[in-house]
Amino acid sequence: xxxAYAGGVEMITRPSRTAPGVDQPLAASLRAxxxxxxxxxxxxxxxxxxxxxxxxxxxxxxxxxxxxxxLVNCLTGFQAPTHGRVxxxxxxxxxxxxxxxxxxxxxxxxxxxxxFKALSVVENIEVTGAGLGLSRRRARSLALELLAWLKLDDxxxxxxxxxxxTDERRVGIxxxxxxxxxxxxxxxxxxxxxxxxxxxxxxxxxxIPKTFECGVLLIEHNMRMVMDTCEMIHVLDSxxxxxxxxxxxxQKNKAVIASYLGGEGEKQLEIMEExx
Amino acid sequence: xxxxxxxRLLRGLLPPVLVMLGVxxxxxxxxxxxxxxxxxxxxxxxxxxxxVVGLSIFVGNSGIVxxxxxxxxxxxxxxxxxxxxxxxxxxxxxxxxxxxxxxxQYPFLVAVAGGGILAAFVGLILxxxxxxxxxxxxxxxxxxxxxxxxxxxxxxxxxxxxxxxIIGIPVExxxxxxxxxxxxxxxxxxWFKDTRMGLxxxxxxxxxxxxxxxxxxxxxxxxxxxxxxxxxxxVGGTLWAQFLxxxxxxxxxxxxxxxxxxxxxxxxxxxxxxxxxxxxxxxxFVQLFRAMEGGVTVGATTFALPxxxxxxxxxxxxxxxxxxxxxxxxxSRELRLRRQRAATGDTGLGAPASLGS
Ligand SMILES: Nc1ncnc2c1ncn2[C@@H]1O[C@H](COP(=O)(O)OP(=O)(O)O)[C@@H](O)[C@H]1O
Ligand SMILES: [Mg+2]
Numbered sequence: 001x002x003x004a005y006a007g008g009v010e011m012i013t014r015p016s017r018t019a020p021g022v023d024q025p026l027a028a029s030l031r032a033x034x035x036x037x038x039x040x041x042x043x044x045x046x047x048x049x050x051x052x053x054x055x056x057x058x059x060x061x062x063x064x065x066x067x068x069x070x071l072v073n074c075l076t077g078f079q080a081p082t083h084g085r086v087x088x089x090x091x092x093x094x095x096x097x098x099x100x101x102x103x104x105x106x107x108x109x110x111x112x113x114x115x116f117k118a119l120s121v122v123e124n125i126e127v128t129g130a131g132l133g134l135s136r137r138r139a140r141s142l143a144l145e146l147l148a149w150l151k152l153d154d155x156x157x158x159x160x161x162x163x164x165x166t167d168e169r170r171v172g173i174x175x176x177x178x179x180x181x182x183x184x185x186x187x188x189x190x191x192x193x194x195x196x197x198x199x200x201x202x203x204x205x206x207x208i209p210k211t212f213e214c215g216v217l218l219i220e221h222n223m224r225m226v227m228d229t230c231e232m233i234h235v236l237d238s239x240x241x242x243x244x245x246x247x248x249x250x251q252k253n254k255a256v257i258a259s260y261l262g263g264e265g266e267k268q269l270e271i272m273e274e275x276x
Numbered sequence: 277x278x279x280x281x282x283x284r285l286l287r288g289l290l291p292p293v294l295v296m297l298g299v300x301x302x303x304x305x306x307x308x309x310x311x312x313x314x315x316x317x318x319x320x321x322x323x324x325x326x327x328v329v330g331l332s333i334f335v336g337n338s339g340i341v342x343x344x345x346x347x348x349x350x351x352x353x354x355x356x357x358x359x360x361x362x363x364x365x366x367x368x369x370x371x372x373x374x375x376x377x378x379x380x381q382y383p384f385l386v387a388v389a390g391g392g393i394l395a396a397f398v399g400l401i402l403x404x405x406x407x408x409x410x411x412x413x414x415x416x417x418x419x420x421x422x423x424x425x426x427x428x429x430x431x432x433x434x435x436x437x438x439x440x441x442i443i444g445i446p447v448e449x450x451x452x453x454x455x456x457x458x459x460x461x462x463x464x465x466x467w468f469k470d471t472r473m474g475l476x477x478x479x480x481x482x483x484x485x486x487x488x489x490x491x492x493x494x495x496x497x498x499x500x501x502x503x504x505x506x507x508x509x510x511v512g513g514t515l516w517a518q519f520l521x522x523x524x525x526x527x528x529x530x531x532x533x534x535x536x537x538x539x540x541x542x543x544x545x546x547x548x549x550x551x552x553x554x555x556x557x558x559x560x561f562v563q564l565f566r567a568m569e570g571g572v573t574v575g576a577t578t579f580a581l582p583x584x585x586x587x588x589x590x591x592x593x594x595x596x597x598x599x600x601x602x603x604x605x606x607x608s609r610e611l612r613l614r615r616q617r618a619a620t621g622d623t624g625l626g627a628p629a630s631l632g633s
Contacts, residue, residue: 116482131491
């Protein structure tokens with residue numbers, strides 16, 4: 001842990017990313033190469049190519065049902081692509097389980113939160129340490145560091161099932177961040193948050209690549225947050241890539257405006273934002 | 277909320293110490309006050325407690341109901357019989373046993389260890405085969421295992437004497453011996469729950485998908501708990517054999533399975549305290565109804581409940597608990613001392629011990 005003294009208050013500027021006996025993930029890139037996923041007759045994603053790099057934030061947007069979660073599932077070992085491959089550090093990951101991906105440094109959160117409700121907040125985060133082979137004592141001390149960094153240390157002993165919505169999301173992120181993953185995939189972390197809350201989350205997400213030297217994929221419907229947080233944006237519609245570019249390029253892109261930001265798409269966007 | 281490491285350790289040790297003290301004190305009082313009859317009931321209850329706590333090591337932490345653990349109890353019990361029966365009787369009746377077992381008579385603790393180890397070994401093989409299944413499918417597979425054990429042991433003439441009883445097992449288990457084993461089982465269950473394996477297993481119980489995303493190999497953590505749990509239940513079986521002195525295969529079938537599961541559910545599946553409270557509560561309940569079935573004399577008349585009332589009443593009580601307290605009497609929490617909590621206005625002046633998380 002690196003600490004700095006600011007006005008006499010000890011602040012944790014960077015939680016530990018290593019522990020004895022655990023290999024620091026070195027992969028520089030995580031790529032989906034031309035992947036397709038079919039569920040029976042339904043093509044959830046078709047021929048999508050996308051690359052995450054360490055230290056950068058990539059946004060992934062698209063209407064509900066566009067295949068965003070399915071893509072994250074492919075990149076984290078929860079879904080085997082019907083066609084195409086997922087490459088970590090340019091090496092194929094065929095046959096890898098989700099646990100295998102996490103141990104290789106690919107971490108994720110879930111749209112539905114999915115905290116371990118009967119465990120305390122600190123235990124929720126400790127589980128990752130245990131899963132990566134740490135003793136409970138070491139997992140606990142790393143988890144507490146991370147909670148302090150997220151300013152959630154006062155909630156360490158609270159049952160996860162009793163947390164407020166916004167804290168739940170942060171604990172989900174903390175769980176994924178333990179031991180500094182190489183890549184972090186966030187599935188709609190700001191869903192249902194107010195503008196002020198998403199701004200706070202946005203500054204947290206922006207701090208992650210620098211603090212953990214980690215690449216981030218952010219799925220989000222709140223356009224303001226996406227445009228503000230991401231360096232590059234990838235747009236999916238009905239399982240296909242319709243655009244990729246900087247926030248400025250995406251806002252001007254005709255295909256995106258037609259299918260997503262304008263016309264029917266605009267209505268859908270409003271509905272989605274109201275829905276939460 | 278800053279807590280010193282020693283404070284944490286103390287708080288972690290309190291629930292097991294309190295539960296174990298409670299069981300020990302109840303046992304001593306009951307043995308001192310009661311006669312020989314009660315002493316038998318107490319021994320039986322403490323052996324059941326060992327079995328139920330052993331069962332909870334797997335069921336409580338994994339959230340998967342096992343109908344097969346009484347099969348492990350059966351396996352343990354027969355090992356005890358094979359190890360401790362009179363060699364002359366074994367050579368006459370159990371001709372299929374290995375000569376080493378046929379010709380020797382082993383001491384109590386060897387029988388106990390042997391029964392636990394064989395049960396754990398069978399648990400390892402069974403668990404590796406079925407624990408990758410989803411919860412319900414795994415439960416059904418454990419039920420099939422119980423039926424298979426029952427079938428094999430009822431037909432394997434030369435090794436288990438099939439459906440005839442095995443007799444003449446030296447009786448070694450008295451209330452205090454049973455108490456010692458029950459306390460060990462409780463200590464093991466509390467210890468396991470807090471190990472990293474136990475933590476990962478409890479995480480997978482709450483959300484398997486999220487556990488995998490945290491790097492947890494669900495099969496591995498389930499298997500560790502299954503083997504440990506089979507070991508403790510197997511030991512319970514060896515105690516059972518060396519308490520009764522007589523064995524038949526049918527002791528270890530549906531009634532025992534449902535009784536032990538009822539104890540776990542009534543007390544609260546998710547905590548060791550629940551296993552203990554459930555065992556005691558159900559035993560007291562059953563004993564009361566048995567007494568009433570036997571007849572209660574008030575003045576000149578004797579009232580007796582019809583035979584079978586006890587089973588029906590237990591069924592109704594279980595249904596009520598499942599409806600109103602789905603997490604059991606303890607709400608699946610561990611026993612703890614109420615802590616001083618100025619911030620929440622909790623003065624700690626309430627009951628000296630209470631159930632809480
Ligand atoms: N396990 C599954 N089985 C069948 N269809 C699925 C499954 N998961 C997702 N789908 C379908 O695939 C499409 C893409 O879903 P999803 O990836 O969840 O979209 P998004 O996250 O962009 O809202 C949807 O039509 C959805 O109904
Ligand atoms: Mg989704």
